[in-house]
Amino acid sequence: MKPLPPLRKVIAQHGLSASKALGQNFLLDGQLLARIARVPGDLNGERVYEVGPGPGGLTRALLEAGAKVVAVERDRRCYPPLHELAAVSDGRLRLIEGDAMNVDEAAEAGVGAHIVANLPYNVGTALLVRWLSGEAWPPWWKSLTLMFQQEVAQRIVASPDSAAYGRLAVLAQWRSLPRLAMKVHRSAFVPPPKVMSAVVHIQPKPAPSGVSPATMARVTASAFGQRRKMLRRSLQSVPGALSALERLGIDAERRAETLTVEEYVALARMLDGSNSNQDTES
Known part of the structure; x- marks a missing residue:
């Protein structure tokens, strides 16, 4: 130049x-x-x-x-x-x-x-x-x-x-x-x-399989939207989230900031899998 x-x-x-x-x-x-x-x-x-x-x-x-x-x-x-x-x-x-x-x-x-x-x-x-x-x-x-x-x-x-x-x-x-x-x-x-x-x-980096960005966005928005509350309260508005936490062995009395990125990925994947199964059954 x-x-x-x-x-x-x-x-x-x-x-x-x-x-x-x-x-x-x-x-x-x-x-x-x-x-x-x-x-x-x-x-x-x-x-x-x-x-x-x-x-x-x-x-x-x-x-x-x-x-x-x-x-x-x-x-x-x-x-x-x-x-x-x-x-x-x-x-x-x-x-x-x-x-x-x-x-x-x-x-x-x-x-x-x-x-x-x-x-x-x-x-x-x-x-x-x-x-x-x-x-x-x-x-x-x-x-x-x-x-x-x-x-x-x-x-x-x-x-x-x-x-x-x-x-x-x-x-x-x-x-x-x-x-x-x-x-x-x-x-x-x-x-x-x-x-x-x-x-x-x-x-x-490569995206984890079986997880949609929309689900990840919804889960994190709910979890951190009420970060001072336990997950059983902050995620109750997300259909299937509490049962998914139980199946993953994640204590619902934990707070949002204690979950690792990998745990959020696992939660979103399970929710996407549940939705997929419901669509197949219907």
């Missing part, structure tokens, strides 16, 4: 400032952005889908790593600097102007793309749950490299029977491998957020 002016100068030229309403915090440290771009591995020639590029700091790092980038941005103020970046990217940057929640991602980025993003705080978790919850598996994406508030990142990689362990951990771990790739100090952002941040890297 052609030499680019410093990102701070670009932001000043276009009169940009981070929008609290859009959950924005700009990351300007070029070395740090390059480190994030290296988390998925060698991106030279790889396709990358980026959400919320803002003024294009991480986008620059991805392009410099050799990636072909599709970036989705809803903030119209950021379009001019992003179009300027696209003009010098040798055709390797395409901007989609709109809301990432409404994008047909697989169609736009292509199957096998990496998702790399400093996600806006206000939609980050919703996007992650969507990417983890698809019926088709392996998913359309090859890997996820995502910046979150450190608290959310810890919830994704949490172990059972810990304060951070919850529904997000189970959804992330039952058919993918998440790891905490790096922590990012609040001072690296403009303006500095009130909390620390962290980058999580997630790779899909």
Whole structure:
């Protein structure tokens, strides 16, 4: 790529400032952005889908790593600097102007793309749950490299029977491998957020057989929706769940955060098996 002016100068030229309403915090440290771009591995020639590029700091790092980038941005103020970046990217940057929640991602980025993003705080978790919850598996994406508030990142990689362990951990771990790739100090952002941040890297793994994502979502939503209650109370709204717990030898007086990911998988599998048997008998 052609030499680019410093990102701070670009932001000043276009009169940009981070929008609290859009959950924005700009990351300007070029070395740090390059480190994030290296988390998925060698991106030279790889396709990358980026959400919320803002003024294009991480986008620059991805392009410099050799990636072909599709970036989705809803903030119209950021379009001019992003179009300027696209003009010098040798055709390797395409901007989609709109809301990432409404994008047909697989169609736009292509199957096998990496998702790399400093996600806006206000939609980050919703996007992650969507990417983890698809019926088709392996998913359309090859890997996820995502910046979150450190608290959310810890919830994704949490172990059972810990304060951070919850529904997000189970959804992330039952058919993918998440790891905490790096922590990012609040001072690296403009303006500095009130909390620390962290980058999580997630790779899909083979899905357990006989388990539907819909059942897993229903079971975890019920269990962790009332996490202070025993399973016999929190899962009573899920047909067949209590008898399935008994058959699996799982004490119904345990609480949701004490069950391992494998136990949730076994519970969902048994529920799916019971439903299948009922359909066959009917």
